[in-house]
Amino acid sequence: MTLAAxxxxxxxxxxxxxxxxxxxxxxxxxGHALFALFAFPNLLLIAVFAYWPIIQNMYxxxxxxxxxxxxxxxxxxxxxxxxxxSESFLAVLRTTVVWVVVVVGISLVLGVLLAALFSMxxxxxxxxxxxxxxxxxxxGAAIGAVWLFIFDPNYGLARIVFNAFGLDSPSWTTDAHWAxxxxxxxxIWKGVGFVAIVYLAAMQGLPSEVLEAARxxxxxxxxxxxxxxLPLLSPTxxxxxxxxxxxxxxxxxxIAVMTGGGPASSTTTLSWFIYDQAFQRSNxxxxxxxxxxxFVVLMIITALQFRFxxxxxxx
Amino acid sequence: xxxxxxxxxxxxxxxxxxxxxxxPRRAARRQRRGGLSRRWWGYLxxxxxxxxxxxxxxxxVTTAFKSNADIYTWPMKxxxxxxxxxxxxxxWELAPFGAFITNSVVVTAVGATVKVVLAVFTAYAxxxxxxxxxxxxxxxxxxxxxxxxxxxxxxNYITIGNMGLINxxxxxxxxxxxxxxxxxxxxxxxxxxxxEVFEAAEVDGAGHLxxxxxxxxxxxxxxxxxxxxIAVIDEWNSFVWPLIITNSVNMRTxxxxxxxxxxxxxxxxxxVLMSGxxxxxxxxxxxFLFAQxxxxxxxxxxxxxxxx
Numbered sequence: 001m002t003l004a005a006x007x008x009x010x011x012x013x014x015x016x017x018x019x020x021x022x023x024x025x026x027x028x029x030x031g032h033a034l035f036a037l038f039a040f041p042n043l044l045l046i047a048v049f050a051y052w053p054i055i056q057n058m059y060x061x062x063x064x065x066x067x068x069x070x071x072x073x074x075x076x077x078x079x080x081x082x083x084x085x086s087e088s089f090l091a092v093l094r095t096t097v098v099w100v101v102v103v104v105g106i107s108l109v110l111g112v113l114l115a116a117l118f119s120m121x122x123x124x125x126x127x128x129x130x131x132x133x134x135x136x137x138x139x140g141a142a143i144g145a146v147w148l149f150i151f152d153p154n155y156g157l158a159r160i161v162f163n164a165f166g167l168d169s170p171s172w173t174t175d176a177h178w179a180x181x182x183x184x185x186x187x188i189w190k191g192v193g194f195v196a197i198v199y200l201a202a203m204q205g206l207p208s209e210v211l212e213a214a215r216x217x218x219x220x221x222x223x224x225x226x227x228x229x230l231p232l233l234s235p236t237x238x239x240x241x242x243x244x245x246x247x248x249x250x251x252x253x254x255i256a257v258m259t260g261g262g263p264a265s266s267t268t269t270l271s272w273f274i275y276d277q278a279f280q281r282s283n284x285x286x287x288x289x290x291x292x293x294x295f296v297v298l299m300i301i302t303a304l305q306f307r308f309x310x311x312x313x314x315x
Numbered sequence: 316x317x318x319x320x321x322x323x324x325x326x327x328x329x330x331x332x333x334x335x336x337x338x339p340r341r342a343a344r345r346q347r348r349g350g351l352s353r354r355w356w357g358y359l360x361x362x363x364x365x366x367x368x369x370x371x372x373x374x375x376v377t378t379a380f381k382s383n384a385d386i387y388t389w390p391m392k393x394x395x396x397x398x399x400x401x402x403x404x405x406x407w408e409l410a411p412f413g414a415f416i417t418n419s420v421v422v423t424a425v426g427a428t429v430k431v432v433l434a435v436f437t438a439y440a441x442x443x444x445x446x447x448x449x450x451x452x453x454x455x456x457x458x459x460x461x462x463x464x465x466x467x468x469x470x471n472y473i474t475i476g477n478m479g480l481i482n483x484x485x486x487x488x489x490x491x492x493x494x495x496x497x498x499x500x501x502x503x504x505x506x507x508x509x510x511e512v513f514e515a516a517e518v519d520g521a522g523h524l525x526x527x528x529x530x531x532x533x534x535x536x537x538x539x540x541x542x543x544x545i546a547v548i549d550e551w552n553s554f555v556w557p558l559i560i561t562n563s564v565n566m567r568t569x570x571x572x573x574x575x576x577x578x579x580x581x582x583x584x585x586x587v588l589m590s591g592x593x594x595x596x597x598x599x600x601x602x603f604l605f606a607q608x609x610x611x612x613x614x615x616x617x618x619x620x621x622x623x
Contacts, residue, residue, distance in 0.1 A: 034440070038444065039446075051458075052474070057470050060470070117361060124361060132365075138599055155388075189367075256558070275559070288469060291468075298461075
């Protein structure tokens with residue numbers, strides 16, 4: 001390598017005359033080989049563990065298999081028609097839609113309000129920002145465990161809130177009416193700090209002249225926020241809607257630790273269904289079909305992102 | 316997105332340079348801020364937000380060291396009447412926490428190191444080495460960021476099974492080390508370095524390995540720290556993959572071990588479960604405290620990346 005590089009001064013001169021002298025070609029070949037050495041291990045891993053699964057998952061979704069019998073058995077569209085005509089799978093899809101809409105919607109509203117609060121630059125803001133963001137870097141399993149205790153109807157923190165209104169705390173995670181609500185609360189609690197930080201960063205980048213001008217024209221703080229800041233933040237909002245939606249579809253660890261999809265399937269989302277069918281019931285075909293459905297939905301959402309981001313959403 | 320990754324909240328919340336420059340402007344702004352009552356509301360909301368996020372942590376830490384008499388009583392005891400290690404001892408007896416910790420540390424250390432090394436070499440290749448259709452290859456690599464990880468679980472499990480690696484460290488680590496986001500971040504960074512430095516190095520006869528290790532790397536420490544810290548957090552908190560790829564208690568990592576502890580005894584014994592939880596939470600909380608800057612920068616950018 002040092003040998004080739006020591007010719008560097010020559011190269012500058014020769015390359016102007018003949019683009020493909022033997023020395024140049026040898027040098028480029030060496031460059032190609034080094035590229036392969038540096039990049040191919042990583043690219044191979046990406047191909048095997050990110051791209052291949054998508055293709056193979058689609059194939060498996062057309063088969064029936066239990067991990068044990070020697071070959072997956074081809075069944076065509078049977079898994080899809082079975083899933084889409086089963087009331088319980090439609091319930092899973094409904095739960096998933098509720099989950100995604102509520103988590104993303106409330107996280108964004110609370111997140112932008114928190115960001116507005118943080119941008120007032122009151123004393124102590126830095127510390128609170130850190131506290132609000134911290135759950136984002138903590139294991140979902142651990143957060144699930146802490147909130148299981150908080151939701152304990154007899155000894156948990158949540159009881160204080162209910163007692164304040166003269167009510168009994170419900171058995172959150174074992175009552176089919178409350179389990180999903182409990183999970184939604186925790187999921188929003190874990191994710192809102194991230195949304196707030198992204199919004200805060202975007203707010204800091206807004207053109208201050210525009211805001212000052214509006215103030216001078218007599219706009220109130222509320223008007224400035226709703227009529228100027230929010231519309232200017234719409235590219236950020238769009239970015240967050242997409243990334244948070246993709247994350248919400250795949251939410252898993254809180255559900256696994258807190259409810260295991262129950263009680264009575266009330267917290268079974270698509271992501272839990274994919275896991276449950278494959279790894280607890282050995283229905284590889286159903287799991288793969290549900291996975292493919294998730295993949296297609298998320299690809300449509302991602303495609304929308306590209307459509308709109310190019311148009312630079314500003315209303 | 317690129318613009319967003321560059322904003323550090325530490326700067327954002329304090330905005331030192333900008334404010335110091337024009338202190339008369341600051342005074343004017345304060346006047347316009349709508350007086351005392353608005354600031355009071357602001358402080359009230361700030362405290363409420365802080366409490367909503369610090370109280371669960373407080374409950375976690377205190378419960379881990381409370382005696383059962385203090386835990387199972389109502390109204391809630393905010394301050395423990397005595398501190399005890401009993402919960403921690405009992406957690407250790409109920410579940411092999413020593414093994415969980417070893418597994419988590421090995422998987423995190425090896426996984427994050429390999430991921431960073433792969434990202435550095437791939438990024439250098441894409442930034443400085445020639446290859447036919449390199450840009451197309453780069454786009455294909457970036458496409459991996461859009462693949463939802465949850466959809467790959469089933470086939471990756473089968474692949475690792477075919478390789479005979481189920482319930483091994485290699486099986487735990489391998490699918491997670493592929494790096495697309497880290498590679499992207501570092502490539503962008505390498506390309507932003509002053510090209511004169513590399514030209515001078517070339518004139519001095521430096522080969523690519525020397526350019527990488529003596530020039531590119533030392534000038535990229537913050538970017539590499541960011542990629543590394545995100546990898547550490549991802550590996551430590553990783554849940555669904557370790558759950559499916561390990562099947563004996565002694566191979567479980569900490570987050571899965573927590574579920575095992577809960578299944579064994581946790582639901583009736585909050586003190587034990589909280590002490591186990593504290594072991595899972597504490598390392599990342601410390602990492603966060605000391606490296607918040609890098610982590611926030613990286614994570615806001617990595618959001619699009621599905622953890623790859």
